[in-house]
Amino acid sequence: MQPTTTQSTVITTGRGWWWKTLVLGILLWAVTAVVTFSTQNSNLIPTVILLGSFLVPFSVVLFVVEKAHGSIDIMLLLGAFFFGGIFGVLGASILESHLSPSLWIYVGVGAIEEAVKIAVFLVVGARVAEKTGLKGALLGATVGAGFAAFESAGYAFNASLTRLGQIDLNALLQTEAVRGLLTPVGHVLWTAILGAAIFGAASAAGRYRFTGGVVLAYLAVVALHALWDSMGFISAYLALKVTGGVHYQLAYGQLLPVASDNASTWSTVFYVLGLLVISVLGVLALRHWARAKRPAEVSV
Numbered sequence: 001m002q003p004t005t006t007q008s009t010v011i012t013t014g015r016g017w018w019w020k021t022l023v024l025g026i027l028l029w030a031v032t033a034v035v036t037f038s039t040q041n042s043n044l045i046p047t048v049i050l051l052g053s054f055l056v057p058f059s060v061v062l063f064v065v066e067k068a069h070g071s072i073d074i075m076l077l078l079g080a081f082f083f084g085g086i087f088g089v090l091g092a093s094i095l096e097s098h099l100s101p102s103l104w105i106y107v108g109v110g111a112i113e114e115a116v117k118i119a120v121f122l123v124v125g126a127r128v129a130e131k132t133g134l135k136g137a138l139l140g141a142t143v144g145a146g147f148a149a150f151e152s153a154g155y156a157f158n159a160s161l162t163r164l165g166q167i168d169l170n171a172l173l174q175t176e177a178v179r180g181l182l183t184p185v186g187h188v189l190w191t192a193i194l195g196a197a198i199f200g201a202a203s204a205a206g207r208y209r210f211t212g213g214v215v216l217a218y219l220a221v222v223a224l225h226a227l228w229d230s231m232g233f234i235s236a237y238l239a240l241k242v243t244g245g246v247h248y249q250l251a252y253g254q255l256l257p258v259a260s261d262n263a264s265t266w267s268t269v270f271y272v273l274g275l276l277v278i279s280v281l282g283v284l285a286l287r288h289w290a291r292a293k294r295p296a297e298v299s300v
Contacts, residue, residue, distance in 0.1 A: 018062035025055040033173055045160065045167060052176030053153035056183045057081070057145035064138045072128060072135060077142050080124045084117060084191075085146030089154070091116035110225030114218065117147050117191045118198070122208065125199065133200035133290040140195020144187040151187070152179045185279040186228065189286060190221040196289040217289055224282050228275065235270035239263045 029051045036044040061081050065074060095112045099105055121143045128135060156179075160172035197217030201209050227234075243263040 015066060018059045018066060021062055022055065022059040025051065025059070029055060029176075033169070036169060042167060045169075045172075048169075048172065049153055049156045049160070049176070052173070052180060053156055054149045056180040057085075057149035057152075057188070060145040060184065060188055061142055064142050068135075068138055071130070072139060076124060076127055077139070080120070080139055080142040081146040081149075083124065083146070084120045084143030085148075085150035087120050088113070088117050088143070088147035089150045091119070106226040106230040107222065109229060110222040113147070113187075114190060114194065114221050114225060117143050117187070118194050118218070121191065121195055121198070125195070126208075128199075129206050131199040131202040131206050133196040133292050136195035136197070136199025137192040137286060137290040138195075139199070141188045141192040143195070144189070144191030145183070147191070148179075148183045148187040152176065152183070155179060182275070185275075185282060189279070189282045190225055193282065193286045193289055194218055194221050196286060197292075200289055200292045213289075213292070217285070220285055221282075224278055224285075228278050231271055231274040231278070235267045235274055236263075238270045239265075239267035242266050 029048070032044060032048050032051060035041075036048055058081075061077060064072075064077060068077070092109075092113045095116070096109060099108045099112075118140075121140055124143070125131070125136070125139055128139065152175075156172050156176050159175040160167050160169065162168050194214075194217050197214050198208065198210075201211045201214050203209055240263055243266060
């Protein structure tokens with residue numbers, strides 16, 4: 001059966017709705033946070049979590065809708081967003097529960113999460129008849145945005161809970177702000193890279209072909225993902241090397257290592273620089289696979 005593209009839905013959205021939605025959403029999120037602070041109404045917590053977690057990912061979807069120019073059905077993109085998010089976090093949760101703490105855990109997490117996202121991508125992408133690297137990047141970004149939205153909602157919920165069962169609104173808002181800021185160069189970028197590689201390697205008839213380039217793209221996004229997740233550890237290690245170690249503090253009868261203020265500063269610097277380098281590498285990888293020409297057909 002040949003893949004088909006549904007033509008019933010035509011993209012008629014105006015230009016710039018993604019950034020208009022983003023700006024308006026940030027204002028609404030800020031107003032909701034202020035009202036929640038002032039009234040201490042816990043019923044507003046779900047609103048803060050959902051609005052903060054889905055705002056940037058949904059803006060990514062609107063950006064994709066505008067860039068697709070009718071070549072990808074809107075309902076297909078919405079399905080990619082929600083199915084990518086729900087099945088992605090469910091699959092990752094099940095598979096990651098079997099990981100054991102080790103130096104390789106970040107690689108395992110990256111491999112699992114990128115695999116479950118791309119599994120959804122393959123199912124949804126089968127409906128796109130004319131596959132190109134750019135279309136793969138757009139569809140992959142949508143799947144990654146869905147995963148990022150649902151994952152961020154979970155992180156925000158966990159950050160809001162204290163050991164005493166109370167709500168820490170400051171921690172919730174900080175978590176959402178940071179994750180929202182980094183979303184475009186996180187799951188969105190990684191799945192876009194792999195989506196571009198997969199669609200770019202597809203045959204002219206739209207059939208998937210898992211070439212060496214696709215395998216290389218998967219290994220690349222796993223490496224970027226693992227480096228991203230482990231950057232906190234890497235930056236702290238580098239900071240201690242630069243400052244010459246740590247001093248010790250007596251606590252509960254034991255000597256605990258405590259990083260100096262200088263080491264903390266260096267750790268922050270290395271962390272930001274590390275994320276910046278990873279983001280640049282990811283963007284370069286996306287440009288490469290999104291623009292790559294389709295491999296020549298092999299005659300039999």
